[in-house]
Amino acid sequence: MIALAFRTLCKARAPIGALLILLAPALPALAVDEAARKLLPEEILQKGVLVAAMPLDFEPYNFLDEKGQQVGLDVEMFRAIADTLGLKPEIQRLAFASIIPAVSGGRVDVGMSVMGILDQRLKQVSFVRYTVLANGLIVRKGNPSHISNTDACGHSIAVEKGTQPVLVWEKKTAECQAAGKPKIELMTFDGKGPQVLAVETGRADAAGVSLATAIVASKHSDGKLEPAPGGPVPGASVEAGIAVKKENRQLARAVEAALTVLAANGTYQHILDEWGLGEAKATPAVVE
Numbered sequence: 001m002i003a004l005a006f007r008t009l010c011k012a013r014a015p016i017g018a019l020l021i022l023l024a025p026a027l028p029a030l031a032v033d034e035a036a037r038k039l040l041p042e043e044i045l046q047k048g049v050l051v052a053a054m055p056l057d058f059e060p061y062n063f064l065d066e067k068g069q070q071v072g073l074d075v076e077m078f079r080a081i082a083d084t085l086g087l088k089p090e091i092q093r094l095a096f097a098s099i100i101p102a103v104s105g106g107r108v109d110v111g112m113s114v115m116g117i118l119d120q121r122l123k124q125v126s127f128v129r130y131t132v133l134a135n136g137l138i139v140r141k142g143n144p145s146h147i148s149n150t151d152a153c154g155h156s157i158a159v160e161k162g163t164q165p166v167l168v169w170e171k172k173t174a175e176c177q178a179a180g181k182p183k184i185e186l187m188t189f190d191g192k193g194p195q196v197l198a199v200e201t202g203r204a205d206a207a208g209v210s211l212a213t214a215i216v217a218s219k220h221s222d223g224k225l226e227p228a229p230g231g232p233v234p235g236a237s238v239e240a241g242i243a244v245k246k247e248n249r250q251l252a253r254a255v256e257a258a259l260t261v262l263a264a265n266g267t268y269q270h271i272l273d274e275w276g277l278g279e280a281k282a283t284p285a286v287v288e
Contacts, residue, residue: 030267032086036257040085041250044109050087052078052242053094053108059216060275061114062091073275074112077130078242080267084258100124103243109251111243114212117287118238126248126288127241128255131272131280134232135168136211138199138218138225145205149230154182158195158204161188165208168236192217200224215276231279241287252286259284 037045044050054062054074062074070091082089094102099111104124117127136149137157147155152169153176159166166188173184187204189195196217198204206228209217214227244252262268263284272278 030080030083030262030265033084033258033261036084036254036261037086039250039254039257040087041248041254044087044251048088049090050078050082050085050110051090051092051108053092053099053102053111054078054113055096055099056091056093058096058113060212060277062112073131073271073277074114076271076274077262077268078110078112080262080271081255081258084261085254100243103245106245109244109248110255114240115243116238117241121243122287124246125243126246126252126286127243128252128259129239129241129282129285129287130259131240131277132232132237132282133240134211134280135165135208135236136214136233137206137208137228138196138214139206139228140199140202141224141226143226143228147206147228149211149228149233151230152176152184152206153179154184155205156185156187156203158187158189158198158207160192160195160209161190165210168233169208171236172233196221196225211280212277237280239282239287246288249286249288252288256284256286 056062056064056070058072060072062070062072065071075091078091079089092108096113099113099115100121102108103111111125114131114133115121115127116133117129137147137152139145139147145155152172157169159169169184169186173186177183187198189198195207199207211227211232218225218227242255244255259268269278269281272281
């Protein structure tokens with residue numbers, strides 16, 4: 001639901017490439033980790049290429065810049081994984097709904113687009129956990145209401161009808177009341193535009209969205225908005241993973257090992273920080 005809401009926001013704006021403001025230089029090729037490489041299935045070793053499916057329409061995770069180049073957190077993380085495994089990275093553009101069928105059918109090796117690790121998806125593919133989908137708030141520049149992602153009691157929050165943040169903030173207002181604090185006033189809107197406009201005009205103290213949406217929407221607000229402080233909303237994150245065919249346990253273990261190497265040498269954190277999602281880290285692990 002979080003990812004769907006953010007894709008809707010992206011499609012409602014200018015072409016995705018035009019949304020890019022600044023990109024840090026790409027990371028240099030990384031040294032091959034032989035222990036991780038030995039875990040790869042023979043078929044991929046012989047091929048020498050690791051193929052991933054991504055929609056390339058989901059800033060800041062995977063999208064096309066103004067030159068049509070593939071960029072984003074997922075793109076960089078995938079290339080770093082391939083480098084570590086001694087493979088050539090190849091990204092095929094597929095619609096989000098087509099990624100899992102492409103992985104389970106063997107069309108691609110992995111699927112990557114900050115996919116929530118959900119029970120219904122685990123029936124079709126396995127995952128290698130690499131980050132979390134977190135919630136956050138958008139506030140007016142300077143945060144005049146002094147609201148944070150960790151303490152919103154007594155404030156007004158605009159939410160978009162039918163999205164996951166509605167459930168998050170309904171739960172949080174119940175927690176405020178149970179703790180004897182003022183409740184959160186939820187204001188429900190149809191669409192991201194009216195929701196964010198409520199914050200810009202001061203009608204609401206904040207807008208409840210995914211953490212990635214808060215970061216990107218703030219970048220493209222002409223200085224009117226900023227993400228609320230406090231990191232991800234506590235207890236409101238969904239683990240996200242790289243999809244791998246269920247029968248391909250060797251590849252899943254190899255990707256897990258590569259991510260562990262990247263976490264140890266600092267590359268993993270560097271990529272998260274570069275895209276403003278430094279607190280969305282997760283310990284690499286295979287989830288079946």
